[in-house]
Amino acid sequence: MSGLTEAYIKENVPKLGFGMMRLPTNGSNSDIDIEHLKKMADYYMENGMNYFDTAYFYHDGKSEEAFKEAVSKRFPRDSYTVADKMPIWMADKPEDVERIFNEQLERCGVDYFDYYLVHALDGEKHAKNKEFGAYDFCMKMKEEGKIKFLGFSFHGTTEDLKLILKERPEMEFVQLQLNYYDWEFDYREQYDIVRSYDLPIIIMEPMRGGFLAKMPKGIEDLFKAVHPDMSVASWANRWVGSVDGVMIVLSGMSNIEQMKDNVSYMKDFKPLTTEESATVDKAVKILLEAPTIPCTDCKYCVECPMEIPIFDIFKVYNDFVNTKNISDFKKAYNAFEAEKNADDCVACGMCEPVCPQNIEIINKLADIAALVESG
Numbered sequence: 001m002s003g004l005t006e007a008y009i010k011e012n013v014p015k016l017g018f019g020m021m022r023l024p025t026n027g028s029n030s031d032i033d034i035e036h037l038k039k040m041a042d043y044y045m046e047n048g049m050n051y052f053d054t055a056y057f058y059h060d061g062k063s064e065e066a067f068k069e070a071v072s073k074r075f076p077r078d079s080y081t082v083a084d085k086m087p088i089w090m091a092d093k094p095e096d097v098e099r100i101f102n103e104q105l106e107r108c109g110v111d112y113f114d115y116y117l118v119h120a121l122d123g124e125k126h127a128k129n130k131e132f133g134a135y136d137f138c139m140k141m142k143e144e145g146k147i148k149f150l151g152f153s154f155h156g157t158t159e160d161l162k163l164i165l166k167e168r169p170e171m172e173f174v175q176l177q178l179n180y181y182d183w184e185f186d187y188r189e190q191y192d193i194v195r196s197y198d199l200p201i202i203i204m205e206p207m208r209g210g211f212l213a214k215m216p217k218g219i220e221d222l223f224k225a226v227h228p229d230m231s232v233a234s235w236a237n238r239w240v241g242s243v244d245g246v247m248i249v250l251s252g253m254s255n256i257e258q259m260k261d262n263v264s265y266m267k268d269f270k271p272l273t274t275e276e277s278a279t280v281d282k283a284v285k286i287l288l289e290a291p292t293i294p295c296t297d298c299k300y301c302v303e304c305p306m307e308i309p310i311f312d313i314f315k316v317y318n319d320f321v322n323t324k325n326i327s328d329f330k331k332a333y334n335a336f337e338a339e340k341n342a343d344d345c346v347a348c349g350m351c352e353p354v355c356p357q358n359i360e361i362i363n364k365l366a367d368i369a370a371l372v373e374s375g
Helices: 006-012 034-046 063-072 095-108 123-131 134-143 158-167 183-196 217-226 232-241 256-266 274-287 310-323 326-334 361-373
Strands: 016-019 051-053 081-086 113-121 147-154 174-177 201-204 246-251
Touching: 016 034, 016 256, 034 063, 034 256, 063 081, 063 095, 081 095, 095 113, 095 134, 113 123, 113 134, 123 134, 123 158, 134 147, 147 158, 147 201, 158 183, 174 183, 183 201, 217 232, 217 274, 232 246, 232 256, 232 274, 246 256, 310 326, 310 361, 326 361
Parallel strands: 016 051, 016 246, 051 081, 081 113, 113 147, 147 174, 174 201, 201 246
Antiparallel strands: none
């Protein structure tokens, strides 16, 4: 029986988790600003929070090392918890599973993980984890005390989720994408499936890659009329934190200002009231009138052979969808390098299989290129 009980969670798990996928940098994704990160970690810990979430390939493989520099080398081991993940797609042979795990321990500067996840599961990755013995290895590490709680993060179809939960009863928690904008799509059904197994849920991408942190003025005014002093981002975090069964909400904070804002309302968390929930419903209705590309800026598509900044282009496009300002859109779009734009896509197909959101990236880039040329 899992020790990850409701009582344990209430006593030991903060409502806000420090996601280490979008850390402050000195320009490039792999050059993390460690001194700034230390300030963020210090503030987070000083406010009684202790959950750090990293992964093998975040920040081009530098996130785990950054955690070591900012946290594990500076704080006692019993003062923080750390979550890491097994990226089976980066394993070429079964032996790589153990190699990656041991590298992760060394990179993080710890001798065990409080939480360990089989990373970004869908049907294909689930099959490869079974083939390579990754599930069995993780259970062995749990028996040896190198993993305290074992779960998985999920990026597949609803049918994939049903299969994984049926076949892997040893899983103690599930990390899901969830936000108020996408709730009525696949996310609600997936949430219901996980809760039918009575498993606690960790939320990733509550801001939908930052999209819900920067709203059109009409929606911002809607939120400010209820809470003038609270950020737009606070509504997204508090909404998911209010969902039954949610253990923790991960936020990929990039600077100390975002950290302070999140801590201000997540430290002493209060669920949304009926009035606040109704306000979010009004915001969703407005947003659904201008559907955006569901990109979360995860940068899984960063290995584009044409070096197209796909996630940045999608962000500029989404801003246009919300504002309808074609002039600002073209100005932002034209700021990208001329030979690394949407119309430079050669449809090689490398990006789409790694996209957790299953976005038809090639078609979307073509649509954006056509929009730029339309006058």
